[in-house]
Amino acid sequence: MWSFKMNIVGPMLLSGVLLVTELVCVAKTPPVEQPKQQPGTCCAQGFDVVSIKQTKENSDNVLMFSREDGFNAQNVHVAALLNYAFDAHEYQIIGLPDWARSTTFDVVGKFSDPNEVALKKATLEEREEWVAKILVERFHLVSHKEKRVMPVYDLTVSKDGFKAKQSQPATVDQGHLADSVNPQQGMLYATNRSIFGKSAPFSDLAPLLSGIVNRSVIDKTGVTGSYDIKLVWTPEQAMLSNAPQSSQGPPDIYTALQQQLGLRLSSSKAPVDVLVIDSISFPIAN
Template identity: 35%
Template sequence: MQANATVRIIPRKFLVLLAVALSAFAAPNTIAQQNRTRQQSASPMSPMAADAHPSFEVATINPANPNRTNGGGFIVGGHRLVIEGQTVNDLISFAYALHKKQIVDGPAWLETERFDIDGQADQPGVANLHQVQEMLQKLLATRFGLKLHRDKRDLPIYVIKVAKGGPKLAQSSENAYGLPTQSGHGQGSQQQRKFTNNSMSDFALGMQAYMDRPVVDETGLPGRYDFTLKWTPDNVPTSEPGAPPGIFTAVQEELGLKLEATKGPADVLVIEHVERPSPN
């Protein structure tokens, strides 16, 4: 990522343990849409050292303004991180790269009470997505008293499989160690996402931003691919000529894959303890 701008990042619902470049995937009416990329003028800064493990040197946490008119988001500017109007479930989902339905046994307020966080990393440079996630994991533990463990539970999920006729995916020109990216936009009633150097597990987790349940890769495809997906969200009526189909049809027709609704084992984070944030 170029470090010469303030960047609003997601997920995501999100999310894939990739790099900041992946943080732009978005979905209508979700946190992922709220966290679309925003470029602003700023002094050039270098990326944080790749082997750095930052924490928040200082962080202010306050209840969010209930009259906020925008959805808020995550904003990275230099080694400063500003989080606007997010629930604790949003924070955990982002920090651990899981769908919110994979966070279980938490109190109801995790999904209803929203917070603003303004913090600064204890190391110089612009943090990448891994480092932002690590900072949030530490903040959740120290200021929200979060304790959790990983488990597997049967949940309603979508699985991605290869459709009849085989995949319609181009092998990526990037090497296997290049950063996978997801970028795109909504135009009218349509959504378009461009995937570069994505594995199928990257694609699956990215798609969680648009789906109402976790998405699991069962394609068995080992490579990395470049492709674009265009679709019309199911909740958006359209009479535009030539509008793309809904997401399920688009995945099959454009990518040669299919999304199947089922119930099966999925990774979950089990909340053991959490509390409202400690005073500043």
């Protein structure tokens, strides 16, 4: 399960959202707490019109984004909607039926008379609440949060030391104006085989890794500050496939972390926030 969201309006690069085949996550610490409606917030009643249809054609392309007049998701599993609404990675969602992980849907939510000014000011938390309301009203979701002791990974510095380059303070002039507005600046991005970012807070790395290795990653490195980070690996699925692998290709993510960043993941156990699904129903299409 992948999370890649930013609090902006329009197409968003999974914490508002654009998810496509290769793009999988941007770091955001997952609280898993049930969104609560606050009196007086923007459009607290949720979308006026919601359309849900089961996807007819199989496709690996997944699209999910928040826009000025609503929300649009194409070819998404219910697990992806739960991820968006509750910031819960796949390993944090307990009790979800098989159909909710395998059946895909097209979901559209719209406001019939949108207040454009208010919608532009809507926070990420408010937008998450709107999607949570779809899950409750159309999928009849009943859930609760709790902590459970689960397998985790401890992220530590390897014996060879941390290898990422610490970011230098940015200087802006006309000749480098394009660099100053680089969307990679100050944030980590990820595909299914790489993590990259410039002047990115190191604290963002562990939450991002959690979504990739499908297990909570606890930062025990003691590393602080911002860094230029680049990590490239071969996905486990590719290694397990019958397709021929290049001997020069990158290693698995665990080896890549040690070789490229001087970090290691060690198995452990710890309490983890989880979202327990008490009940959920297949929606009636409209």
